[in-house]
Amino acid sequence: MTFDFRGKRVVVAGGSRGIGKSIALGFAQAGAAVSICARGAEALAAAKSELGRHGGTVHARSCDLGDAAAIERYVGEAAAALGGIDVLVNNASGFGQSDDELGWALSVNVDLLGTVRASRAALPHLEEAQGNIVNISSIAAYRPSARSAPYGAVKAALVQYTTTQAAQLARKGVRVNCVAPGSIEFPGGVWDQRKTQNTALYDRTFRSIPFGRMGKPEEVASVVLFLASPLAGWVTGQTISVDGGQLLGA
Numbered sequence: 001m002t003f004d005f006r007g008k009r010v011v012v013a014g015g016s017r018g019i020g021k022s023i024a025l026g027f028a029q030a031g032a033a034v035s036i037c038a039r040g041a042e043a044l045a046a047a048k049s050e051l052g053r054h055g056g057t058v059h060a061r062s063c064d065l066g067d068a069a070a071i072e073r074y075v076g077e078a079a080a081a082l083g084g085i086d087v088l089v090n091n092a093s094g095f096g097q098s099d100d101e102l103g104w105a106l107s108v109n110v111d112l113l114g115t116v117r118a119s120r121a122a123l124p125h126l127e128e129a130q131g132n133i134v135n136i137s138s139i140a141a142y143r144p145s146a147r148s149a150p151y152g153a154v155k156a157a158l159v160q161y162t163t164t165q166a167a168q169l170a171r172k173g174v175r176v177n178c179v180a181p182g183s184i185e186f187p188g189g190v191w192d193q194r195k196t197q198n199t200a201l202y203d204r205t206f207r208s209i210p211f212g213r214m215g216k217p218e219e220v221a222s223v224v225l226f227l228a229s230p231l232a233g234w235v236t237g238q239t240i241s242v243d244g245g246q247l248l249g250a
Contacts, residue, residue: 003225006031009082009129010228011075013065013118014092016043018186019136022217023089024051026225032087033057035078039064057082065092066109068117075121085125087228090115091136095190096150107150112157119165123174132175132236134224135162139182139243155180159239166237175236177227182243185214210245 005027015024015036028034028051036051038044041062048060059081063074079085092114094106115135126133140148141156162178169176183205185191191214194202206214220242226232227240241247 003030003229005087005225005229008032008086009035009079009084010087010089011035011078011082011085011118011122012089012091013037013063013071013074013114014090014136016040016047016060018189019181019184019217019220020089020091021047021050022221023091023224025054026218026221027087027228028054028056028058030225031056033059033082035059035061035082037061037063037065037074037078038092065114065118066094066106068113071114071117072121075118079122079125084129085122086129086131088118088122088126088131088133089136089224089228090118090133093136093151096154097148099149103148103150107154111151111154112161115158115161123169126169126174127172130173132177132228133165133169134227135165135176135178136220136224137162137178137180137239139180139241139247141180141239142241142247162239163237170236175232177232177235177237178239179220179223179227180239180241180243181215181220182241182246183209183214184217184220186217205246208246208249209243210248213244215242215244 010027010032012024014020016038051058094110096103096107137158138155140152145152165176
């Protein structure tokens with residue numbers, strides 16, 4: 001499937017590596033002007049350079065997506081640089097794993113409130129453009145995990161919040177959908193690290209996927225582009241799992 005986002009302005013919050021970078025690249029390859037943000041300056045600069053090879057407008061800015069004021073500044077700068085916003089992708093995660101104050105604060109402030117705040121800041125532009133939002137959750141939203149209580153609970157909240165956003169914004173012409181990736185492996189990512197640091201968990205998870213492999217970031221990106229495209233123009237309030245059937249073996 002070939003997507004055409006020429007003339008569209010896309011903001012990817014959390015777009016310097018892994019799934020976020022693949023999403024941003026997918027939009028850039030389809031002709032969109034793209035803005036990305038992340039905390040790590042080095043990865044952000046590398047991602048901006050890679051996006052720039054596709055010839056369109058690229059904007060990048062360092063931003064702590066757990067900081068309300070920083071989010072508002074970033075979204076305003078991105079809208080100015082791109083000339084508006086047609087699509088907002090909320091991809092950032094604090095990866096809160098530990099069931100303590102720090103773990104919960106990371107997940108709530110970045111995954112949940114980062115999504116709320118970025119959506120709020122982008123809404124005037126999205127309304128003007130009759131655009132859409134795609135939130136990134138996880139299949140962790142659908143089942144318990146003794147390893148990562150905050151992460152799963154907050155990802156479940158994102159699924160619910162997506163339906164609320166969709167109901168609130170439909171009358172304003174703005175669609176809202178969500179993607180829930182399964183176990184996605186890429187260099188430097190969580191599953192790449194677990195391959196060597198927690199081999200038993202990696203092998204057990206690998207065996208749980210019916211297709212016999214981990215997912216790839218670009219496979220998530222393709223579904224995000226679909227949901228943001230006119231092909232999904234009558235789709236809102238939905239969450240699509242992109243997991244190679246991993247939930248089937250849960």
